[in-house]
Amino acid sequence: MVQHHQDSEIFRSELNKKIMLSRDEIFAILLKTLSYSDGDQCEALIISNSNALTRYSNSVIHQNVLENDAGLFVRTVKGKKTGTAISNSFSPDDLKRTVKISSQICDVSEENPDFRSLPISNHIMSEKLVCEKTLNFAPIDRAKHIKKFTEKADKFGLSTAGTFSSGLYQIGILNSLGINAYFETTRAKFVAMALENENSGYASTSSYSVDLLDIEKKSDIAIKKCMESRNPVEIKPGKYKVALEKQAVNDIIKLFSYTQFGALAKQEGRSMMAENIGKKIMSEKFTIYDDGSAKEGLYFPIDFEGILKEKVVLVDKGEAKNVVHDSLSAARDNVKSTGHALPPGNSGNPYPLNIFLDGGEKSENEIFSNIEDGLLITRFHYLNPFLNLKTALFTGTTRDGTFIIKNGKISKPVKNLRFTQSMIEAFSNIEDLSLETEIFNDGSFFTLSVPSMVLNNFNFSGNL
Amino acid sequence: MNEDVIKEFHLLVEKAKSLGANYADVRFVHRTTERISTKNSDIESITSNDDSGFGIRVLANGSWGFASSSYINKNEMLSVLNQAVDIAKASSILKKNDIVLSPVEPVIGDYQCQIKTDPFSIPFKKKIDLLIDSNKIMKEEKNIQIANGNLYFLKEDKLFISSEGSQIRQERIVSGGGIFATAMENSEVQKRSYPVPFGGDYKTGGYEVIEDFSFQDNALETAKQASLLLKAEECPKKITDIIIGSVMLGIHVHETCGHPTELDRVLGTETSFAGTSFLMPDMIGSYKYGSDIVNIEANATIPGAMGSFFYDDEGVKAQKYLLVNNGIFKNYLTSRETSPLFNQKSNGTMRADGWSRIPLIRMTNINLLPGEWDFSDLVKDTNDGIFMDAVKSWSIDDKRWNFQFGCEIAYEIKNGKIQKLLKNPVYTGNTQQFWNSCDAICNKEHWKLIGIINCGKGEPGQSGHISHGSAPSRFRNIQVGVK
Numbered sequence: 001m002v003q004h005h006q007d008s009e010i011f012r013s014e015l016n017k018k019i020m021l022s023r024d025e026i027f028a029i030l031l032k033t034l035s036y037s038d039g040d041q042c043e044a045l046i047i048s049n050s051n052a053l054t055r056y057s058n059s060v061i062h063q064n065v066l067e068n069d070a071g072l073f074v075r076t077v078k079g080k081k082t083g084t085a086i087s088n089s090f091s092p093d094d095l096k097r098t099v100k101i102s103s104q105i106c107d108v109s110e111e112n113p114d115f116r117s118l119p120i121s122n123h124i125m126s127e128k129l130v131c132e133k134t135l136n137f138a139p140i141d142r143a144k145h146i147k148k149f150t151e152k153a154d155k156f157g158l159s160t161a162g163t164f165s166s167g168l169y170q171i172g173i174l175n176s177l178g179i180n181a182y183f184e185t186t187r188a189k190f191v192a193m194a195l196e197n198e199n200s201g202y203a204s205t206s207s208y209s210v211d212l213l214d215i216e217k218k219s220d221i222a223i224k225k226c227m228e229s230r231n232p233v234e235i236k237p238g239k240y241k242v243a244l245e246k247q248a249v250n251d252i253i254k255l256f257s258y259t260q261f262g263a264l265a266k267q268e269g270r271s272m273m274a275e276n277i278g279k280k281i282m283s284e285k286f287t288i289y290d291d292g293s294a295k296e297g298l299y300f301p302i303d304f305e306g307i308l309k310e311k312v313v314l315v316d317k318g319e320a321k322n323v324v325h326d327s328l329s330a331a332r333d334n335v336k337s338t339g340h341a342l343p344p345g346n347s348g349n350p351y352p353l354n355i356f357l358d359g360g361e362k363s364e365n366e367i368f369s370n371i372e373d374g375l376l377i378t379r380f381h382y383l384n385p386f387l388n389l390k391t392a393l394f395t396g397t398t399r400d401g402t403f404i405i406k407n408g409k410i411s412k413p414v415k416n417l418r419f420t421q422s423m424i425e426a427f428s429n430i431e432d433l434s435l436e437t438e439i440f441n442d443g444s445f446f447t448l449s450v451p452s453m454v455l456n457n458f459n460f461s462g463n464l
Numbered sequence: 465m466n467e468d469v470i471k472e473f474h475l476l477v478e479k480a481k482s483l484g485a486n487y488a489d490v491r492f493v494h495r496t497t498e499r500i501s502t503k504n505s506d507i508e509s510i511t512s513n514d515d516s517g518f519g520i521r522v523l524a525n526g527s528w529g530f531a532s533s534s535y536i537n538k539n540e541m542l543s544v545l546n547q548a549v550d551i552a553k554a555s556s557i558l559k560k561n562d563i564v565l566s567p568v569e570p571v572i573g574d575y576q577c578q579i580k581t582d583p584f585s586i587p588f589k590k591k592i593d594l595l596i597d598s599n600k601i602m603k604e605e606k607n608i609q610i611a612n613g614n615l616y617f618l619k620e621d622k623l624f625i626s627s628e629g630s631q632i633r634q635e636r637i638v639s640g641g642g643i644f645a646t647a648m649e650n651s652e653v654q655k656r657s658y659p660v661p662f663g664g665d666y667k668t669g670g671y672e673v674i675e676d677f678s679f680q681d682n683a684l685e686t687a688k689q690a691s692l693l694l695k696a697e698e699c700p701k702k703i704t705d706i707i708i709g710s711v712m713l714g715i716h717v718h719e720t721c722g723h724p725t726e727l728d729r730v731l732g733t734e735t736s737f738a739g740t741s742f743l744m745p746d747m748i749g750s751y752k753y754g755s756d757i758v759n760i761e762a763n764a765t766i767p768g769a770m771g772s773f774f775y776d777d778e779g780v781k782a783q784k785y786l787l788v789n790n791g792i793f794k795n796y797l798t799s800r801e802t803s804p805l806f807n808q809k810s811n812g813t814m815r816a817d818g819w820s821r822i823p824l825i826r827m828t829n830i831n832l833l834p835g836e837w838d839f840s841d842l843v844k845d846t847n848d849g850i851f852m853d854a855v856k857s858w859s860i861d862d863k864r865w866n867f868q869f870g871c872e873i874a875y876e877i878k879n880g881k882i883q884k885l886l887k888n889p890v891y892t893g894n895t896q897q898f899w900n901s902c903d904a905i906c907n908k909e910h911w912k913l914i915g916i917i918n919c920g921k922g923e924p925g926q927s928g929h930i931s932h933g934s935a936p937s938r939f940r941n942i943q944v945g946v947k
Contacts, residue, residue: 053924054555057732061555066531066547067820067924069517086513088534098514105510108588112506139529139554147558161735163923193736202736268610269648345499345511381739384859387870387890390651395868395946397861399739418859418866418892420946443924461946462892464866 020050021070023126023182026172029090033074034176036099039106041077041118043175045304046070047343051167051187051443054142059150059159064139070170073304075344076102077118080111084344116331119305120177127183129299130168131209134186137166141210145190149219153194158226162191165443166210173306181306185299189443192219193400194226199413201225202379202400204247206441208298225378225401232413234463235404241374241431242458243367243405249357249450250440251380253288256392256423257355257448259385261290261314262340263329264349270389272424276320283430285360289313290324290352292339297354298439298447302339309339309354318428326350359451360433367432367454369408374454376403376410392423397464420461429456469536470623470631476520476541477627483549485522487565489626491777492518492536493819498584501614502595504603508612510588517819520548526562527555532820565800566809568780570629575774577636578767579670583617586671591615595643598679602645605687607694610646614664615639615674616917622777630779638770638929639673640666640915643683647690654693654887656872658686659914660711661854666915666929667768689873692885699874699889701945705846706891707938709853710912712871713832714932718919720895721753721760722827722930724864725787726813726921727796727805729825737923739862742895743793745805751793754899757835760788762797764812764828769931770915771830773815777823780812787830791900799825817926824922829913831933835905839936842904844880850944851875851882851936852889868892868946891944898939906935 021029026046033044048070055063071088076099083105087098142164150160170184189206190213202225203218244252265271272281292300292309301309305327313321325333326341329350340350360367368376378401387393397418403410434452441447473490480488494516501508518541519532529552531544595613602611618638625631642664646655659665659677667673708716723729724741732740743751754760764782766772773782778800787795797813798806802825814823843851857870874889875882911933919928 051924052551055733055923056558057735058560059558060560061527061558062733063822064527064529064551064555065822065924066551068531068533068535068544069820070534071515084509084511086511086515088515088517094514101512105512105588108592109510110507110592139551140557143554143557150558161732163736165923191736195735268646270610270646270653275651345509345513381862382859384857384868386857388653388888390653395857395859397859397866399862416861418861418868420868462866462868462943464861464863464894 020068020168021048023172026170027174029072029095030172030174032092033072033095033099034174036096037076037176038103039076039078041176043075043118043173045073045343046172048170049167051165052139053163053165054139054146055163056146057161059154061143061146072098073344074098074102076106078106080113080115081106081109082112082115083109086345114328114332118175118177119179119307119327119337121179121306125181125302125308127301129185129208131186131211134166134188134208134210135168137210142166145215149192152219153223156223156227158194158196158223161193161195163189165189169444171302175306179306181302183300183302187441187443188213189441190215190218192222194222196226199226199229199232200400201229206439228403228410229401229413232415234415237417237460237462239457239459241371242455243371243374243376244453244455245376245378246438246450246452247379248377249453250448251383252394252423253355253357253448253450255383255385257352259389260392261323261352262349263323263325263333266323267329267332272390272392273320273323278319280319281424282315282318282427284317285430285433286315286318286427287358288315289356290354291356292354294354294356297356297449298441300354300445300447303341304343305341307337307339307341312338314352324350324352353446355448357450359435359437361435362432364434364436364452367434367452368405371405371454372407374405375414376405378402393420394423395420416464417460418462418464419459421459426455426458431456472538472541473625476545477625480522480545480549480627483546485524485549485552487523487627488520489624490518490520491816491819492623494621495818496619498617499614500591500595501612502592502599503610503612505596505599507592515818519819520545521822522548522552523563524549524552525556527552527559528563529555530822563801564804566803568778568800568810571775571779572631574633577668579637581671583637583639583671584619594679598643598683601680601683602643602687605684605691607647607649607691608645608687609648611687613641613643613679615641616666624777624779626779632775632779634774636668637670638666639669639671640664640917641674643679643686645687645690647694649694652694654690656686656690657854658682661856661872663918666770666917668770668772669768693873693887696885696887699850699886699945703941703943705849705938705940706942706944707842707846707849707851707877707936709851709936710934711854711914712852712869713934713937714914715855715858716869717760717830717832717932717934718827718930719858719860720864720867720898721787722830725796726825727798727802730796731802738921742863742865747793749792749794752791752900753788753793753896754791755902756791757905758788758791758899758902759786759833761786761831761833762828763831766829769829769913770917770929771828771931776812776814777816778810778814780810780814783812785811797825797827815928817928821924821926824926826921826928827919827930829931829933832905832937834908834911834935837904837906839906839910842906842936842938843877843882846877846938847879849877850886850889851877852891865894867895889944890946891942893942898942901940901942902937903940904938906937910935
């Protein structure tokens with residue numbers, strides 16, 4: 001029989017009086033939490049969100065949801081031992097209980113020789129990137145935009161699918177060594193897909209502000225791609241020159257960053273970075289960095305330990321340069337954290353969440369129109385990066401708009417293909433990158449800014 | 465559960481009607497989890513998580529609305545209800561038909577899964593020692609650079625109350641974990657997992673589940689295999705017969721039968737994200753999905769399996785039925801919303817990942833039923849082929865048709881005997897061709913269930929708990945290796 005600790009206090013304290021907590025309320029909880037700690041050091045982190053998402057397909061809204069949640073992460077430190085407890089219940093008794101559990105875990109834990117200390121700071125940091133309109137965006141607002149896209153697609157005999165999400169994230173961190181950091185941001189994302197029989201087109205737009213979403217343009221792109229994808233032809237698998245649109249580049253770079261640029265993967269010898277720092281392993285045209293403080297991206301200046309994020313150049317002109325660190329991985333390498341910690345309780349691999357891939361000097365139109373014979377890829381599906389992490393061997397399929405390019409122009413649509421390709425090899429074969437870049441956000445903390453890309457000899461391993 | 469809270473939830477679903485909803489349900493979910501992970505005999509992390517909240521789903525103006533909150537008090541409940549109704553009304557500006565739910569009899573009851581030992585009563589030290597001992601055994605093997613392991617325990621208390629009169633409380637405990645050996649030499653990296661890759665194996669049950677795994681007894685062999693793979697020959701690229709072991713085949717069933725038979729997916733509700741399905745409604749009863757010996761069931765009634773429950777998250781009783789019968793596609797996994805398409809009632813597959821997510825059609829326990837072969841006879845009967853097992857990479861297209869799977873380990877089969885070890889095996893094909901090429905399935909002595917806790921579906925993302933049962937099976941003329 002499961003015991004329910006909350007039976008006697010299910011209706012909670014005044015702290016639970018409204019859906020979203022203010023900054024002051026968050027810090028009141030964090031302060032109270034630290035006051036209960038018996039550790040040498042203690043860290044309290046709250047991640048709060050209020051997120052709405054409207055989902056549509058077959059030209060109807062079939063799912064429409066709202067979530068309000070806030071989680072408290074408590075990390076207790078005793079010597080070189082740490083223990084973490086998480087709860088989304090903030091009554092005084094629950095706070096005491098969460099701190100007690102983290103302390104008990106700490107007691108039974110063993111010393112981690114790599115652990116030095118929680119981060120130290122002597123200043124308060126409080127930042128936000130908030131759009132009031134996004135904060136107050138109502139279900140009917142999202143529904144009206146979807147309806148407009150659907151009515152436009154209907155005029156061409158197409159059906160629609162996709163999502164429209166909007167919401168607020170808040171992060172507050174307080175530790176016993178002076179870390180006092182807060183960040184709040186709104187997020188919005190519109191995904192448009194137009195469909196007809198077996199052909200489809202896709203486009204998406206994301207920002208911190210609903211006003212900055214390019215909904216009309218992206219709707220038109222999805223419709224155009226769908227119509228241009230009618231009657232696709234089958235082509236033989238093999239090596240092709242490919243023009244990757246920004247969405248397709250985003251799909252690959254997201255997983256590439258996840259598997260390659262965390263310090264732990266390098267320290268354990270699991271990534272391409274393990275033996276290659278300082279070596280030129282890709283094209284000179286490939287420069288990628290992480291910068292959560294960059295105003296031109298979706299600004300996200302602190303990590304989940306409350307450390308200010310540094311700009312970290314990961315690959316510079318094809319040369320493997322750096323990986324990102326949290327305080328534990330940094331101590332292991334005797335360097336300082338770059339501000340890339342994830343919330344406690346994760347696998348311990350710090351991770352770049354604000355990726356920038358440098359563009360080139362010519363427009364997308366120019367670099368694509370230089371292709372005499374190749375394939376244009378809109379988007380990838382079900383990428384898997386685990387075939388060989390050291391060579392970054394990926395597989396996946398194309399979808400929602402794949403075309404033959406002849407003499408710089410789209411000549412005809414092709415049926416989707418499966419590729420199996422080392423990304424180190426692919427990024428060694430970069431012919432060009434577009435000047436324009438676009439921001440992609442997954443609806444939460446992870447943002448990429450990427451250009452379009454032309455790659456030579458990209459390996460398609462099968463037909464679907 | 466506090467009776468006042470239950471009463472409040474009943475008042476809430478009644479109140480929904482007065483706000484214009486013609487159906488409402490509320491789910492309160494409280495989950496306690498414990499995760500322990502070790503690496504190279506050090507504790508990597510120990511985390512305890514306590515999570516609770518409620519979600520209200522309403523049908524108003526013929527459309528769905530859902531809102532949820534972790535803040536539980538009377539005012540908040542009313543606020544969330546109003547939000548859910550507003551959302552449903554907004555949804556209704558873009559609809560074709562009013563949603564109609566298939567009927568279900570109201571149920572009132574409390575249900576608990578059976579366990580022997582509450583894993584939360586086991587001292588941390590015992591659990592940590594188990595993993596560290598296993599790490600140490602694996603590290604003794606040459607070339608093992610990373611020896612790690614993890615344990616996971618979940619206590620879930622779930623209450624479902626509907627405006628149709630149901631009040632169902634279900635409690636379950638989940639236990640699981642695994643150990644993993646990564647061998648490295650020069651730039652070569654090879655990994656073996658026990659019992660199952662990517663997090664381990666999971667069951668509904670108590671600490672006895674972990675004891676049954678016998679991690680220490682299997683640690684050395686797991687490490688040896690990883691080490692030997694460093695020197696193994698590369699799996700060749702050719703078309704050949706393959707025998708797939710239960711750990712890999714369970715994942716194959718998941719991707720090529722489980723997901724494509726989810727009727728919400730078939731009807732397009734995952735289109736822009738995970739995709740649709742090649743299994744169209746007009747194929748039911750006639751489509752030759754596999755060879756005559758292929759029988760695949762959905763069975764939510766298997767004790768201890770991860771996809772088992774008493775009632776789904778719409779209050780529909782757990783069921784058992786065939787998805788594929790003698791190779792013919794027979795049924796979808798359905799819900800109260802989708803089953804009227806076939807003039808049927810729901811076959812009970814709607815589950816949500818916690819309180820903050822809506823129920824979706826999810827696989828229950830999707831199993832390839834056993835055949836008649838003994839494994840050794842099957843190997844003897846295979847002149848030229850490859851045995852492979854344990855998923856390493858997986859990818860399938862948006863219709864669930866073309867797949868490519870990589871495995872941790874493979875062995876060459878020559879003249880009816882298992883021969884040399886092969887590394888980096890990959891096989892690829894299309895779903896219908898693959899299942900129609902199945903000419904032998906091992907018997908129930910070799911049939912094994914694997915449980916997973918990370919089946920991703922939906923937006924916002926949800927992780928599903930599912931089991932898959934299968935026995936080693938042979939497939940003829942499969943493309944192995946990547947061209």
